[in-house]
Amino acid sequence: xxxxxxxxxxxxxSAALAWKExxxxxxxxxxxxxxxxxDTNPETLDLALELGVADRVTPSIAxxxxxxxxxxxxxxxxAMGSVMKEVDAAAPVNAVVTDAGSVRSSVITAVRLNVxxxxxxxxxxxxxxxxxxxxxxxxxxxxxxxxxxxxxxPLPESDLEDVALVAKLWTLxxxxxxxxxxxEHDRVYAMVSHVPHMIAFALMQMASxxxxxxxxxxxxxxGFRDTTRVAAADARMWADITRGNRQAILDGISRFxxxxxxxxxxxxxxxxxxxxxxFERTAxxxxxxxxxxxxxxxxxx
Amino acid sequence: xxxxxxxxxxxxxSAALAWKExxxxxxxxxxxxxxxxxDTNPETLDLALELGVADRVTPSIAxxxxxxxxxxxxxxxxAMGSVMKEVDAAAPVNAVVTDAGSVRSSVITAVRLNVxxxxxxxxxxxxxxxxxxxxxxxxxxxxxxxxxxxxxxPLPESDLEDVALVAKLWTLxxxxxxxxxxxEHDRVYAMVSHVPHMIAFALMQMASxxxxxxxxxxxxxxGFRDTTRVAAADARMWADITRGNRQAILDGISRFxxxxxxxxxxxxxxxxxxxxxxFERTAxxxxxxxxxxxxxxxxxx
Numbered sequence: 001x002x003x004x005x006x007x008x009x010x011x012x013x014s015a016a017l018a019w020k021e022x023x024x025x026x027x028x029x030x031x032x033x034x035x036x037x038x039d040t041n042p043e044t045l046d047l048a049l050e051l052g053v054a055d056r057v058t059p060s061i062a063x064x065x066x067x068x069x070x071x072x073x074x075x076x077x078x079a080m081g082s083v084m085k086e087v088d089a090a091a092p093v094n095a096v097v098t099d100a101g102s103v104r105s106s107v108i109t110a111v112r113l114n115v116x117x118x119x120x121x122x123x124x125x126x127x128x129x130x131x132x133x134x135x136x137x138x139x140x141x142x143x144x145x146x147x148x149x150x151x152x153x154p155l156p157e158s159d160l161e162d163v164a165l166v167a168k169l170w171t172l173x174x175x176x177x178x179x180x181x182x183x184e185h186d187r188v189y190a191m192v193s194h195v196p197h198m199i200a201f202a203l204m205q206m207a208s209x210x211x212x213x214x215x216x217x218x219x220x221x222x223g224f225r226d227t228t229r230v231a232a233a234d235a236r237m238w239a240d241i242t243r244g245n246r247q248a249i250l251d252g253i254s255r256f257x258x259x260x261x262x263x264x265x266x267x268x269x270x271x272x273x274x275x276x277x278x279f280e281r282t283a284x285x286x287x288x289x290x291x292x293x294x295x296x297x298x299x300x301x
Numbered sequence: 302x303x304x305x306x307x308x309x310x311x312x313x314x315s316a317a318l319a320w321k322e323x324x325x326x327x328x329x330x331x332x333x334x335x336x337x338x339x340d341t342n343p344e345t346l347d348l349a350l351e352l353g354v355a356d357r358v359t360p361s362i363a364x365x366x367x368x369x370x371x372x373x374x375x376x377x378x379x380a381m382g383s384v385m386k387e388v389d390a391a392a393p394v395n396a397v398v399t400d401a402g403s404v405r406s407s408v409i410t411a412v413r414l415n416v417x418x419x420x421x422x423x424x425x426x427x428x429x430x431x432x433x434x435x436x437x438x439x440x441x442x443x444x445x446x447x448x449x450x451x452x453x454x455p456l457p458e459s460d461l462e463d464v465a466l467v468a469k470l471w472t473l474x475x476x477x478x479x480x481x482x483x484x485e486h487d488r489v490y491a492m493v494s495h496v497p498h499m500i501a502f503a504l505m506q507m508a509s510x511x512x513x514x515x516x517x518x519x520x521x522x523x524g525f526r527d528t529t530r531v532a533a534a535d536a537r538m539w540a541d542i543t544r545g546n547r548q549a550i551l552d553g554i555s556r557f558x559x560x561x562x563x564x565x566x567x568x569x570x571x572x573x574x575x576x577x578x579x580f581e582r583t584a585x586x587x588x589x590x591x592x593x594x595x596x597x598x599x600x601x602x
Binding site for chain 1: 430431432449450452479481485488489490492493494496497498499500501502503504505506507508509510511513516517518519520521522523524525526527528529530531532533534535536537539540543544547550551553554556557558559560561563564565568569571573576577578579580581582583584586587588590591593594595597
């Protein structure tokens with residue numbers, strides 16, 4: 001099988017490493033696996049060869065996808081439309097195309113606008129729920145996806161065999177794959193990922209703009225470390241995600257604001273039983289979900 | 302040296318274990334160390350003897366402090382006043398008394414109202430910035446405080462030698478001790494601990510009260526795990542802290558709301574450069590502070 005990965009960052013690079021590992025252990029779908037990496041950054045391509053992430057590298061999408069069986073597009077979500085247009089023009093007609101974008105509806109709309117209708121039959125979007133506050137190929141690992149969730153959001157046009165193939169590839173990389181509609185995916189990830197990021201950015205903004213910030217940040221402990229960890233994320237990637245899922249994010253922020261306003265009102269009124277019950281209820285909800293969460297990676301702070 | 306610990310939970314228990322360890326290794330302040338544990342829960346006292354956390358145990362404050370050189374009060378912050386009254390009545394006149402409360406101004410006020418004026422000379426509050434979403438003696442470890450910060454907030458009446466002794470004891474337990482005024486402490490920890498907890502509780506409330514909560518929580522990843530980890534904290538302890546530092550928490554929530562409203566306005570207007578710059582600025586602030594943060598403990602999710 002020939003897999004071409006366009007955009008060799010943390011996501012694409014970790015997938016390549018996981019598939020290489022599976023192939024080495026004889027667990028892969030076919031006996032041969034050739035990975036071609038396409039990236040606009042020549043240093044990334046050099047690093048890909050050096051780390052053994054890819055067998056072939058090229059800066060040209062047309063050249064990279066010319067003989068591909070599978071194309072994984074792992075570029076920023078706002079670049080998806082124009083990259084897909086180039087893929088469509090050059091990839092074999094039966095190549096299975098998937099993308100790893102963090103938002104769905106806007107990416108699918110961009111793909112529909114940029115590829116020929118026949119291409120949609122072999123297009124299967126799947127969002128791997130993994131990442132880190134560190135972006136880039138040098139942080140890629142074969143175990144990034146172990147135990148994490150992947151959300152496949154087939155189009156009405158998607159060929160069922162292709163859906164199964166894309167799900168199988170990501171399962172081999174370590175994901176547990178679940179299926180959602182694109183709209184459900186965007187509402188759900190606004191709630192559990194995009195809005196939590198907005199909150200972490202705002203919390204970091206608040207804590208770093210006070211006359212006492214220097215003292216405060218020097219004296220912060222583990223609670224602050226964890227609640228703000230994702231605020232160190234890549235700003236360009238998150239600006240793209242924000243634009244790509246804007247309405248669901250705005251709705252989620254409003255729902256969060258309502259929850260905080262309710263709590264603040266009880267604190268202002270010193271309604272001890274009220275805020276105690278609020279803490280108790282949410283603490284129980286948090287404890288109950290622990291079993292579903294991915295394991296803590298030996299990560300940086 | 303005879304140290305009496307009142308309230309043998311995660312905080313008091315971990316201090317006892319760290320001091321025992323220092324004593325065993327010949328690093329303690331005196332050649333002999335006797336730890337007396339006072340707790341209202343007989344099972345906790347049995348466990349303290351079983352784990353070797355304490356040499357003597359008693360449910361009676363009066364009995365426990367009668368021959369103490371140092372008394373560490375590690376009870377919920379709203380119980381501090383009444384416990385200090387009993388300590389004052391029974392402890393030797395020169396015993397050094399410290400408490401590990403997470404809020405300062407209201408605790409110091411409660412202590413002032415409940416002890417004789419002479420006692421204040423030997424009273425030195427010090428807040429160890431450590432804890433976990435798990436409370437209780439069975440989670441205590443000798444390394445809980447390693448690399449964490451401790452904030453000492455002396456009173457104008459505090460004897461300087463006693464301040465030095467309390468700081469030295471906690472340094473032996475692993476803390477880096479810094480000094481603040483009680484008011485500064487309360488504003489700073491509202492900002493980097495108490496408000497982040499309120500936000501985590503509200504985020505968990507938002508995510509668990511939607512028609513899609515079950516799907517969403519089952520599909521959440523590492524970002525949600527970390528931003529909400531502290532929402533699993535002990536509700537009673539956090540209700541006490543909320544009451545004890547209410548005004549600074551309300552001020553902090555308002556400042557956070559302003560930061561989030563600013564971001565939300567840019568998202569609503571789709572001001573891409575605006576929110577990109579906001580993310581970039583806060584991400585840089587978060588990356589810069591990493592060096593100050595305590596190491597990630599091999600914790601539960």
